Amino acid sequence: MSTEQNPESRPRLLIVDDSRMVRASIIKHLKGLYDIREEGDGEAAWQTLVLDHHIDAVISDLSMPVMDGFGLLERIRNARVARLRQMPVIMISGEENEEARDKAKALGANDFITKGIGTAELQVRVESLVRLGRAQQALEAGQTQQLRDAQTGLFSRAYLQSQTEQALSLGHRQNSPLSVLLLGFDDLERYTTQYGGAMVDKLQERFAKLLAGNIRKEDSLGHFSDTTFAIVSPGTTGAASLAFANRLRGAVAAANIAIHGQRLPLTISVGLANFPADGELAADALLARAEERLATVVAGGGNQALGPAPAAVVPVPRAAGPSLDNALALLAAGKQAELRAQAPALAKALYPLLSFLNYELQYGIPMADLERKLGAETGERDPGGGAPSGNQE
Numbered sequence: 001m002s003t004e005q006n007p008e009s010r011p012r013l014l015i016v017d018d019s020r021m022v023r024a025s026i027i028k029h030l031k032g033l034y035d036i037r038e039e040g041d042g043e044a045a046w047q048t049l050v051l052d053h054h055i056d057a058v059i060s061d062l063s064m065p066v067m068d069g070f071g072l073l074e075r076i077r078n079a080r081v082a083r084l085r086q087m088p089v090i091m092i093s094g095e096e097n098e099e100a101r102d103k104a105k106a107l108g109a110n111d112f113i114t115k116g117i118g119t120a121e122l123q124v125r126v127e128s129l130v131r132l133g134r135a136q137q138a139l140e141a142g143q144t145q146q147l148r149d150a151q152t153g154l155f156s157r158a159y160l161q162s163q164t165e166q167a168l169s170l171g172h173r174q175n176s177p178l179s180v181l182l183l184g185f186d187d188l189e190r191y192t193t194q195y196g197g198a199m200v201d202k203l204q205e206r207f208a209k210l211l212a213g214n215i216r217k218e219d220s221l222g223h224f225s226d227t228t229f230a231i232v233s234p235g236t237t238g239a240a241s242l243a244f245a246n247r248l249r250g251a252v253a254a255a256n257i258a259i260h261g262q263r264l265p266l267t268i269s270v271g272l273a274n275f276p277a278d279g280e281l282a283a284d285a286l287l288a289r290a291e292e293r294l295a296t297v298v299a300g301g302g303n304q305a306l307g308p309a310p311a312a313v314v315p316v317p318r319a320a321g322p323s324l325d326n327a328l329a330l331l332a333a334g335k336q337a338e339l340r341a342q343a344p345a346l347a348k349a350l351y352p353l354l355s356f357l358n359y360e361l362q363y364g365i366p367m368a369d370l371e372r373k374l375g376a377e378t379g380e381r382d383p384g385g386g387a388p389s390g391n392q393e
Contacts, residue, residue, distance in 0.1 A: 010035045011130045012052070016045040016060040016072065017092060022115060026059060026092075029119040030126065042067030046075055049084055050170060056130045057088040059113070062100060070107060077108040081166050088129035154208055155222030160230050163220040164283040167234035171275055176234070179241035182290045183248070183270040184228040186302035195259050203257070207268075214248070228294070230287070238274035238307050245270040245305035253303075269297040272307035324350065 012035040017023050023038050030036065037055065039045040043066045049055060058076070062069040069091055079085045091109045093101055101112060110129055113122060155163070164180060171178040185191075185207065192200045208229065211221055215231060224230035233241055252268050271294025273286045281289065293306040327346055330339040339346075 011056040011134070012037065012054050013126070013130075014039065014045060014048060014052075014055050014058045014060075016040075016042065016058065016064070016069070018061065018064045022061065022092070025115070026122070029117075029122045033123065034126070041065050042069060042072035042075075045072055049076070049087065053083065055087070056133050057090065057126065059090045059092060059126070061092045061094070062104060063094070070103060073104060073107045073109060080162070080169060086133070088133040090125065090129060154212075154229070155220060157222065157224050157230070160220060160222045160224065160232055161283055161287060163232045164287060167232055168275060168283050168286065171234065177237045177277075178275045178286075179231075179233045179236045179238055179272060180274075180286055180290045181231045181233065181241060181245055181270055181272050182224050182228050182287075182294045183231070183245065183268050184294070186267045186269055186298070188227050191264070199259060203264075203266075206257070207252075210251070211248075214244075224287075224291075230290075238272065238277045239310070241272055241274065242305055242307045245272060245307075249303065249305060267303035269294060269302040270305035271295070271297060272305065274308055277308040 010033065013030065014037045015023050015026050016039045017026075018040050020040075027036050027038075035054075037048060037052065039048055041064045042060070045058070045060065046067070049058070058072075060069045060072055067075075073089055073091070076084055076087050076089060088110045089108070090111045090113055091101075091104045092115060093112045094115050104112070110132075111125055113125060164178075167178050170176070185203070188200060191203070204227075208221075211229060211231065215221055215233070218234055220232040222230055236244075249268055249270065252266050255266060257264050257266060271290045271292065273281075273290035273293065275281065275286060278286065278289055297304045297306045324346075327339055327342065330336070
């Protein structure tokens, strides 16, 4: 590995160490051979691994703040996703004793290097593990191909559930939302009977392309059933997903799709479930909740999107007693008689304001008598933080 590689074909490494000098030393040994990413602690490294699907191997220190190398290695080996679970990991061994090395090995470390390792030895070890990792990824890719629909290329129901599990796990750790949407055409059976299965298949393919062109890269799109699509959308609130679903409904309803010169009045129905709005549900239960809502919409005639009920809004109690605006309006209308009954309560409500103005503008008006008459507590300071709200002469 003495020749520099094309940057586009370089494997990608994640180097994790709280020492910039150690990271710089390793990068110097591997310069020109790998695309390097760096993190200073295990927690940040884990987030990078989850988001960056192109990392081929990890080189990590054992002793780090926030989350150490043991924690990072354990999380990698216990990941739900095979890409992470099978990630080759090289641990940097410094002054750690044999007990620490044995613990890392038991947790699944593939290899160990010392902080003073030579260039040639480091390159050989990293190359070996990267090849191993890429072979495992190729095997996983072959298995993933079996999880795609041969006609549309979209993911299968089993893969979507796996993606939901991964996104839900990340959502719990990061306290971030997750939405799943199930959607499909209304009256598909009628169109199948009227125009044939081949024509409906083309219609489904066209809808799949519409969906694929309107979702984010981090979203997963696939078949939940023969007639239903699913979208797994991490980091998306229920309200945002519901708005997206309604935009899709509008786009489908406005589409000018004709068969044999006759425009089809197409509509879709959508069922939506969300974490945390639907509570602490497992991935299969979250998908089932979306399926239930889709069935409810279809049973109700379709052409709707149904999600979790919005959180109840607790009204802020209005202040007791009459308002100043209302009192001024009554005076302006000449309705002093109506205002007279409210006068005591209005005076009590306005007392803090009157006390503040009296002090701030230095009117010198005695307030103690009014305070006693209103039954207000004595000895409190005025809202402006000045003298007591009693006699201010």
